[in-house]
Amino acid sequence: MRPHGLATSVVDAIGNTPLVQLKNILPHVGLPPTTRLFAKLDNLNPGGSKKDRVAKQIVLDGYESGELVAGQPIVELTSGNTGTGLAIVSAALNHEFIAVMSAGNSIERARQMRALGAEVVLVPQAPGNVDGQVSGKDLELVREVTESLTQERNCFRADQFRLKGSWRAHYNSTGPEIWEATGGDIGTFVDFVGSGGTLIGCGKYFKEVKKGFKCYAVEPLGNEVLKRGSGGKLGVGKGGHRIQGGGYEMTFDELELFKDVDVGELVDGFISISDKEAVDAARLLAKKEGIFGGFSAGANLSAAAKVIMEGKVEGEEGVAFMVCDNGLKYLSTDLYL
Ligand SMILES: Cc1ncc(COP(=O)(O)O)c(C=O)c1O
Numbered sequence: 554m555r556p557h558g559l560a561t562s563v564v565d566a567i568g569n570t571p572l573v574q575l576k577n578i579l580p581h582v583g584l585p586p587t588t589r590l591f592a593k594l595d596n597l598n599p600g601g602s603k604k605d606r607v608a609k610q611i612v613l614d615g616y617e618s619g620e621l622v623a624g625q626p627i628v629e630l631t632s633g634n635t636g637t638g639l640a641i642v643s644a645a646l647n648h649e650f651i652a653v654m655s656a657g658n659s660i661e662r663a664r665q666m667r668a669l670g671a672e673v674v675l676v677p678q679a680p681g682n683v684d685g686q687v688s689g690k691d692l693e694l695v696r697e698v699t700e701s702l703t704q705e706r707n708c709f710r711a712d713q714f715r716l717k718g719s720w721r722a723h724y725n726s727t728g729p730e731i732w733e734a735t736g737g738d739i740g741t742f743v744d745f746v747g748s749g750g751t752l753i754g755c756g757k758y759f760k761e762v763k764k765g766f767k768c769y770a771v772e773p774l775g776n777e778v779l780k781r782g783s784g785g786k787l788g789v790g791k792g793g794h795r796i797q798g799g800g801y802e803m804t805f806d807e808l809e810l811f812k813d814v815d816v817g818e819l820v821d822g823f824i825s826i827s828d829k830e831a832v833d834a835a836r837l838l839a840k841k842e843g844i845f846g847g848f849s850a851g852a853n854l855s856a857a858a859k860v861i862m863e864g865k866v867e868g869e870e871g872v873a874f875m876v877c878d879n880g881l882k883y884l885s886t887d888l889y890l
Contacts, residue, residue: 562645567605568726570594572734577841582858589871596846600637602878608638611711611718621709628708630699633662635713640669653699655691661882689802714748715809723754731873739871743856745771745849747799749810756819767821771856773800780823795828796848824856845880
């Protein structure tokens with residue numbers, strides 16, 4: 554649980570989020586009452602997402618390596634959550650922060666970052682792409698803008714897709730917190746993949762502390778690029794989906810963070826989740842447990858239920874998933890009508 558003492562800055566309030574054992578929701582997702590299902594409430598971080606941890610780790614790593622110096626501007630491309638985390642950490646540690654994001658992401662994210670003192674650069678979506686559905690092509694456009702800004706303004710690029718802080722944050726904090734909260738009585742972790750930082754960091758930690766621990770990568774149904782790619786055949790995504798924060802149609806080879814791990818050892822399987830399954834599960838989580846998450850929390854919950862129902866979990870071994878961000882970030886969408 555979070556420390557109640559005096560923090561020297563809001564940076565100290567990042568992490569140590571509660572892990573909640575779900576009860577009410579079990580019959581609604583077809584699970585027996587004995588199921589041990591745990592939700593990690595990273596929606597309760599200061600910026601409302603797990604990416605606060607990544608922002609903090611990347612900035613601290615930057616100081617340590619000397620690549621980031623006092624007062625230097627920080628830039629990053631973001632679907633909003635890493636940007637919010639970076640805006641918070643930058644404000645607290647006296648850096649200017651420039652966030653580059655696709656115009657396809659929800660507007661709350663841009664407003665929150667601006668409120669936190671960030672400069673937000675919105676990049677228009679690729680022609681024909683749909684608002685609220687950020688594709689690989691959209692992300693490519695955002696990357697180009699970010700790269701030129703980094704050069705022009707001599708910024709530190711807090712690259713969540715490349716820097717090890719992205720997974721080290723979860724290896725150092727999220728994984729150990731989940732492990733300690735359950736007293737090590739847990740055997741499965743499912744996670745919707747964006748940069749892969751959470752799956753790698755938590756998965757690597759869990760597999761080190763427990764032999765036979767199982768990790769599943771969650772992907773949008775019809776867009777199973779990781780699953781098809783790791784079968785030797787490069788997958789071709791069908792394009793849009795609504796689960797913001799991941800499902801970027803990138804293979805393990807294209808997702809740089811996975812270069813730090815043996816994917817075959819880390820990932821035990823893949824779970825596909827439709828937009829509807831993610832939305833229904835997010836709504837249930839809110840209504841039945843009072844836990845207000847985003848689309849990806851719904852995708853993770855739905856994937857956890859599938860893994861259990863498909864008999865992939867031994868006995869009553871615990872299953873954990875992340876509530877990656879806060880439902881408040883989606884009030885302009887139809888996630889919660
Ligand atoms: C809401 C949300 N869910 C899931 C993810 C994916 O997490 P990761 O990048 O650790 O794979 C992100 C990443 O930005 C996110 O913002």
